[in-house]
Amino acid sequence: MSQAPHIALLGVGAVGQLICHQLSSVGSEILxxxxxKSGLQTLTYHPISNADTNVSAYTTISHQYHCQAIEAVTVExxxxxxxLIVTTKAYQVVELIKPLLAILRADCHLVLLHNGMGPHLALSAMLAxxxxxxxxxxxxxxxxxxxxxxxxKHTGAGLTHLGHxxxxxxxxxxxxxxLKAIPxxxxxxxxxxSLWQKLAINCAINPLTAIHQCQNGALAAPQHQDTIRALLLELIPVAKAQGVELEFASLLEKVNQVISLTAQNYSSMYQDIAHHRxxxxxxxxxxxxxxxxQHGLQTPHHQAMLNAxxxxxxxNRLSALSR
Ligand SMILES: NC(=O)c1ccc[n+]([C@@H]2O[C@H](COP(=O)([O-])OP(=O)(O)OC[C@H]3O[C@@H](n4cnc5c(N)ncnc54)[C@H](OP(=O)(O)O)[C@@H]3O)[C@@H](O)[C@H]2O)c1
Known part of the structure; x- marks a missing residue:
């Protein structure tokens, strides 16, 4: 490698490797x-295909490339x-970035890409x-x-929104x-x-699929639709209190579109709970x-999802301890 890369990825899991491939495809070197793991790594990207999830079924159309990896604490x-593009889980963001702030370049720019909201508030306070x-x-x-x-494996095309x-x-x-690299x-x-709209979809789909241990498509059933409506009706005034206008009918339509388009999928929360993560x-x-x-509003359905x-x-933690 001629020169140390100027772009780094922290959180090189599923989404991180997808973004890494997309940036590498337009000629960027990524650290x-x-x-x-440290050292030169060989990464493999499998494009979207109708093939099943058996790795051997699509190795022929995969794309291999190399990236240098270092432990996140390597100061120089x-x-x-x-x-610095951060693609860890939302709950990892703040604790991971906090110690890095003092050793990053004074003019480094951070990008957070995760589901859920909140880490940007804690981080903005630190960035002062x-x-x-x-x-x-x-x-x-x-x-x-x-x-x-x-x-x-790239499992689904979709929109990506970025902003300051x-x-x-x-x-x-x-x-x-x-914008060039990410389709x-x-x-x-x-x-x-945009984050609130994605949050609304995740609030409606993720916990219900984890609690009822079902694929996304099962949420089209009437008993789940009642809960989804209640969750959206509670969320809209909270978004409004934060200056974001969301419209119930179009939000419900979007949630049901996602339920229908991803009917066979298991949500990330379903998978996290199922795998004891x-x-x-x-x-x-x-x-x-x-x-x-904070705004004096009530959200009993969201609280019930959180508690469940x-x-x-x-x-899951107790069952791991008793093993
Ligand atoms: N996967 C999807 O299709 C998808 C789609 C849309 C949005 N999202 C969202 O994108 C975010 C990332 O999801 P994901 O599926 O990519 O999760 P993931 O596969 O679990 O990736 C998270 C990565 O963070 C790394 N990490 C954790 N602690 C670290 C540390 N101390 N130092 C360095 N790296 C550390 C993990 O490293 P290890 O490899 O060592 O565990 C892992 O590679 C989540 O908010 C998710 O909800 C995911």
């Missing part, structure tokens, strides 16, 4: 910040990073001490499945690069509004409940 190489570090936010409906450590959040705006060359990506002047419930329904409280998923997480 991977991992928690364990972080000093070269001008754009770093006036030249800017923050952008992103949300994606692309789908990605990690098949092994360095192997990802805090501090110095992203340099134009990086903005153009991201169906758009720069949004009001990114918070922590879920992003605190940043999804939990964010709505917490924001509602937290109970499942606790049960």
């Amino acid at each position: 991977l910040l991992t928690r364990s 190489q972080l000093a070269n990073i001008r754009l 001490q770093y006036p030249n570090i800017g923050l952008s936010l992103a949300t994606t409906s692309q789908g990605a499945l990690r098949l092994s450590q360095w192997q990802v 959040s805090f501090g110095k705006p992203m340099a134009d060359n990086y903005r153009q690069l991201l 169906n990506s758009h720069w949004q002047d009001d990114i918070i509004s 922590p879920s992003e419930i605190t940043q999804i329904n939990g964010y709505v409940s917490q924001s509602a409280q 998923i937290k109970s499942l997480e606790t049960a």
Whole structure:
């Protein structure tokens, strides 16, 4: 590698590897910040196909490329990073970035891409001490499945929205690069509004599929539709209190469109609970409940989803301890 890369990815899981492939495809060199692996790594990307999830069925159309990986704590190489894209789970973002702020370049730009909301608020407060570090936010409906450590399958096309959040705006060359690299990506002047729309969809689909242990398509049933309506009706005034106007009928239509288009899929929260991993419930329904409280609003259905998923997480932890 001739020169140390200026772009790094922190959180090189399913979405991170998808974005890494997309940036590599337009000629960018990406430094991977991992928690364990160092050295030159060979990554494999499998494009969207109708093939089943058997790896051997689509290795012939896969694309291989190389990236340098370092442990996220390696100070010297972080000093070269001008754009840091963070694609960890929402609950990992703040604790991972906090120690890096003092060692990143003074003018580094951060991009957060995760489901749920909240980490940007904690991070914006921390960034007050770093006036030249800017923050952008992103949300994606692309789908990605990690098949092994360095192997990802692109499971769904979808829109990606990016936009400015805090501090110095992203340099134009990086903005153009991201829009060129990520298919169906758009720069949004009001990114918070896009995040609320995605949040509403996640609030409606994710906890219900995890609680009822079902595929997304099962939520078309009338008993779930009642709960979905109640969740959206509670969320809309909370978004409004934060300056975001959402319309019930179009939001419900969007949620049902996603339910129908992804009928065979298991949501990420279903999978997290099924595999005894922590879920992003605190940043999804939990964010709505917490924001509602700050505005004196009631969100009993979101609170019920939060409590139910937290109970499942606790049960999973206890069963792991008793093994
Ligand atoms: N997958 C999708 O289709 C999809 C679609 C839309 C949005 N999203 C959202 O995108 C976000 C990322 O999802 P994902 O599916 O990509 O999750 P993921 O596969 O679990 O990736 C998270 C990555 O973060 C890394 N990480 C955790 N702690 C770390 C640390 N201390 N240092 C360095 N790396 C660390 C993990 O490393 P290890 O490899 O060591 O575990 C993992 O590679 C989530 O908010 C998710 O809801 C996902």
